Amino acid sequence: MSWKISIVEVGIIPQLPRALYVPGASPDDLLDIPCLAYLLDDGTHLVVVDSGPDAHAAAAHGFRIQGRSAEALARGLARHGAEPGDVELVVHTHLHYDHCQNDPLFPRARFGVQTAELAHLRQSRRFYEGIPQMCAQLEARVVALDGDTELLPGLRTVANGGHTPGHQSVLVETDDGTACLCGDIVSLEANLWSIGEICPDADATRTFIERALGQQWEMIPSHEPALRAHRWFAAP
Secondary structure, three states: OOOEEEEEEEEEEEEEEHHHOOOOOOOOOEEEEEEEEEEEEOOOOEEEEOOEOOHHHHHOOOOOOEOOHHHHHHHHHHOOOOOHHHOOEEEOOOOOHHHHOOHHHOOOOEEEEEHHHHHHHHHOOOOOOOHHHHHHHOHHHEEEEOOOEEEEOOEEEEEOOOOOOOOEEEEEEEOOEEEEEEEHHHOOHHHHOOOOOOOOOHHHHHHHHHHHHHHOOEEEEOOOHHHHHOOOEOOO
């Protein structure tokens, strides 16, 4: 089964130090980090990977987000002749605010999250502010995944930790081969060769990257500005 991928920019986190991601980078080197959602379409199923941040919800907890994520998602879906109610599954690499605050936009979707991420959510606060309450509202539609999971033909998750204990990446079979929607285990392309403090479990991160490169998956980092020139990027 072959899927088509659209990369949709749903917001920007401004002025983050590159040193968070790349060891040894100058503290004065600041990045405007894009937040990305991915729309997957195989002609029968419509799936979203990571729904992105919401500027108002983020601001309520002290996080700065630029952009109108709901409108960006709606435009991306419209290109597929779809609307939020047509999305049947949202898969989360993890539950930090900048990857999941738009879940309530999808009235029929199930939400696939690693069991370990749900457990970590209950133990942590930073970057999860407001997310336990949102998950409680959506609880009947949250699907706990245990390890690597085939979701649909040509679509599967790989549990890899690294960034958070319950982090996972998503493998998508396309006409061009296997694409890996990395999540924050690979935030920037530079992280394929250099592991930053954003991935505190460096061993798990390294193990996954070695596996991915050995399998020759096409790696799609989660916050790479250069993806705006990628063939799958959906122009605003």
